[in-house]
Amino acid sequence: MKQEDVDFWKKQIDATNRFMAPKHKIWKRLLEQYRLEFSDLEMEESKQRKISRYYPLTRQIIASTAFFNPRVLLRVEENKNELRAEVLERVSNAALVLQGAKKEVQQQIFDTLYCNIGWVKTLVNPPGDKDLAPPYVANDSMMNGMITHQRRSPFDIYPDPLTPPHDFGQARYVREDMLAPYEFVMEDERFRDLKASHRDQIMPLTDAEAEERILDDIQQTNLAADEEEIQAMRDARIAGKFVMLHEIHDRMHKRQITFASGVEQPLEDVEHPFLAGTTHTEPDPFTGEERVTGFTPTEGYLVTNGFPYIPMKFDHSFDSFYGLPMMAYGEVTQLGIIESMSRRMDSLKRGARIIVGNQKEKSLNPNVDEELQKADDGHVIWSQDPNNSFRELLTGNILPDQLGAESDLRNYEEQTLNVGSTSVGGARVTATQSALNASFGQLNREWLQDEVARVFEDITYDNLRVMADRRYTPTNFIVNVARDENDPVFQAITSDMLSARFVVNIEAGSMKPLYDQLERDDALQLFNYLIQVPEVPRQESLKMLLRAFRVPNVEKFLGDDTHTDATRAAQLENMLMLQGQQLQVNPLENHRVHMEHHQQLFKEPQFTQGLLPQQQQQVAQIMAQHMQLHQQALQQRAQGLSPTAGAGGAGGGADVQGNPGGTVAAAAGQVDSAVRSSAQTIGQKVSVDPDQN
Numbered sequence: 001m002k003q004e005d006v007d008f009w010k011k012q013i014d015a016t017n018r019f020m021a022p023k024h025k026i027w028k029r030l031l032e033q034y035r036l037e038f039s040d041l042e043m044e045e046s047k048q049r050k051i052s053r054y055y056p057l058t059r060q061i062i063a064s065t066a067f068f069n070p071r072v073l074l075r076v077e078e079n080k081n082e083l084r085a086e087v088l089e090r091v092s093n094a095a096l097v098l099q100g101a102k103k104e105v106q107q108q109i110f111d112t113l114y115c116n117i118g119w120v121k122t123l124v125n126p127p128g129d130k131d132l133a134p135p136y137v138a139n140d141s142m143m144n145g146m147i148t149h150q151r152r153s154p155f156d157i158y159p160d161p162l163t164p165p166h167d168f169g170q171a172r173y174v175r176e177d178m179l180a181p182y183e184f185v186m187e188d189e190r191f192r193d194l195k196a197s198h199r200d201q202i203m204p205l206t207d208a209e210a211e212e213r214i215l216d217d218i219q220q221t222n223l224a225a226d227e228e229e230i231q232a233m234r235d236a237r238i239a240g241k242f243v244m245l246h247e248i249h250d251r252m253h254k255r256q257i258t259f260a261s262g263v264e265q266p267l268e269d270v271e272h273p274f275l276a277g278t279t280h281t282e283p284d285p286f287t288g289e290e291r292v293t294g295f296t297p298t299e300g301y302l303v304t305n306g307f308p309y310i311p312m313k314f315d316h317s318f319d320s321f322y323g324l325p326m327m328a329y330g331e332v333t334q335l336g337i338i339e340s341m342s343r344r345m346d347s348l349k350r351g352a353r354i355i356v357g358n359q360k361e362k363s364l365n366p367n368v369d370e371e372l373q374k375a376d377d378g379h380v381i382w383s384q385d386p387n388n389s390f391r392e393l394l395t396g397n398i399l400p401d402q403l404g405a406e407s408d409l410r411n412y413e414e415q416t417l418n419v420g421s422t423s424v425g426g427a428r429v430t431a432t433q434s435a436l437n438a439s440f441g442q443l444n445r446e447w448l449q450d451e452v453a454r455v456f457e458d459i460t461y462d463n464l465r466v467m468a469d470r471r472y473t474p475t476n477f478i479v480n481v482a483r484d485e486n487d488p489v490f491q492a493i494t495s496d497m498l499s500a501r502f503v504v505n506i507e508a509g510s511m512k513p514l515y516d517q518l519e520r521d522d523a524l525q526l527f528n529y530l531i532q533v534p535e536v537p538r539q540e541s542l543k544m545l546l547r548a549f550r551v552p553n554v555e556k557f558l559g560d561d562t563h564t565d566a567t568r569a570a571q572l573e574n575m576l577m578l579q580g581q582q583l584q585v586n587p588l589e590n591h592r593v594h595m596e597h598h599q600q601l602f603k604e605p606q607f608t609q610g611l612l613p614q615q616q617q618q619v620a621q622i623m624a625q626h627m628q629l630h631q632q633a634l635q636q637r638a639q640g641l642s643p644t645a646g647a648g649g650a651g652g653g654a655d656v657q658g659n660p661g662g663t664v665a666a667a668a669g670q671v672d673s674a675v676r677s678s679a680q681t682i683g684q685k686v687s688v689d690p691d692q693n
Helices: 003-034 054-065 082-099 101-115 182-187 207-220 227-240 326-350 359-364 368-374 400-417 431-468 515-530 538-548 554-558 560-578 591-603 613-638 662-688
Strands: 071-076 117-125 146-152 157-159 173-181 242-250 255-260 268-271 275-283 290-301 309-313 354-357 390-393 478-480 490-492 502-507
Touching: 003 054, 003 101, 003 157, 003 173, 003 242, 003 255, 003 326, 054 101, 054 326, 054 431, 071 082, 071 431, 082 101, 082 146, 082 431, 082 478, 101 117, 101 146, 101 309, 101 326, 101 431, 117 431, 146 431, 173 182, 182 242, 309 431, 354 359, 354 368, 359 368, 431 502, 515 538, 560 591, 560 613, 591 613
Parallel strands: none
Antiparallel strands: 071 502, 117 146, 117 309, 157 173, 173 242, 242 255, 255 268, 275 290, 354 390, 478 490
16 A cells, blocks of 8 residues: 555544544443443432433333344335245345344444444355454354344444435445454464565554553443453453454445554555455356356445445434434433432431420430330320420421422433333323323334334345355355245255345334234234225135234145145146146146146046046056156255256145155155056056957
């Protein structure tokens, strides 16, 4: 890299550090308050009554926005093949589960609440353990050979300071800081072309740098550590010999650049790995499989916004990409409630109950004070003047305004942060106010939930786009590619299966609590309406209802009525074979249903009475050949092979009972055996009466 470019990036690193420093200060203060550390209260820590308002609000927001697994709905624009869209949906939903995207996004929501923006990074984990991206510590938690998404700490992400507030895609660059083990950095194949003089400059963090970084980590990860824990973490960090790396994604020049602290020249300066383009392949001379031999970039990126980072941002700002975190708007109410509660409890503690007695009573009964202190229920204390001899001093009363102030603070907090459907602050409100608060809480929740759904949409978009590139297509990602999920055909994902123009939509309701019950209620309402519409087939309405209630095998539950089309096709084929026509097997046929109806042909009057023995023998042979094709197709499915024309369909690799493999082949063999037995019987009859016409 030219020296002027090195100087530019050094200045940008310094500029982004200064740009993010005041924001880090705010985030750290909010995270301290989440840990019940209130340094801004004007009272001694021993008198503070630490009641967290952040904790229940954080749980409520996360639970109400990303509680369940999201459900991907996908539409293919350029291809009207419904099966293609359905397969892409299965790929997308299965990928989210394999990647553990739900837990990453949940942590991202937490980051967004306290740091304004949360981040998830798109990564590819190649097969094996050596070819990993920094910081080299997550390979065992990710599926090998699979695209994945991981949450990144907001304290480690440094966007371009000139990024507009509404569009991350207009940033010139983004930088990520990461600590990587020294030994892995030195063994990384990407850095081996670095000059020996520059490689010698790569050094682990010093003791002082390691300790400073640990203190930052403690504040970033909500860890309330004491001195012993800090010392243990410091020793582990120093012994681990970590190197600070600065990974820069330059969108304008389509480059990925990696600097290391203390090294002048970058360790890496390459074309961005997620550029869109044309992948060149050629067959392997030994295996015949296609292998990638080159890549020519075209325009654009495989990832959203041109960066392998997906931001989550609940609120907007005016002149900067970053604004105040959501919880910062509740900081004043949090501190106010704690201060008021602390003063109230302190006042009650200092305001002990005091009784003033008449001196004359003491002279008449020297032990009257002890009797008052130790008196049990029903105990009688004799006094000369019970009404005037003793009087209680009223101390420790709470001012009404203080209780009202606490109630107002809770009200303001709910107006800002509440996502529930009812008031939880205990404030006294009218029925009208309660209805308005409930509507606002629902609106607020749906607003936040829409942003979470948008993140899942971007993750799904990146998944499909990156996996469609042959450089990154997973080799062990198996999904069902059959039309019917009850009879699956499992096949490894290939890039051509994902090459389509598609529109991704996340059903936001799929992340709500009680989603299953809501879905079933909606399905029941829709079924009650559709069942009265004559244009809608009854069987399709029943299928929709049974799927909503998670019935595992819909077709088996409904019986043969669901195979009407397959039955009619098989009956038509029987008529054609009675006429002596030889037929091939369509890949999309339901082979099991076809074989069952073909076997019934030998019992039909058209066969037993309408044909001569020679004709019966000819039809039996045609039928045997046709049944053999069905049997071969079923065997291919049982072995997990994709269906091919004339040899199989999309019905799946399971038998009538849902058992895979050998049971399917056995069932098909029984049908074929019956056909051959029938043909043999006809042949014997012909040999007995050779002259019969």
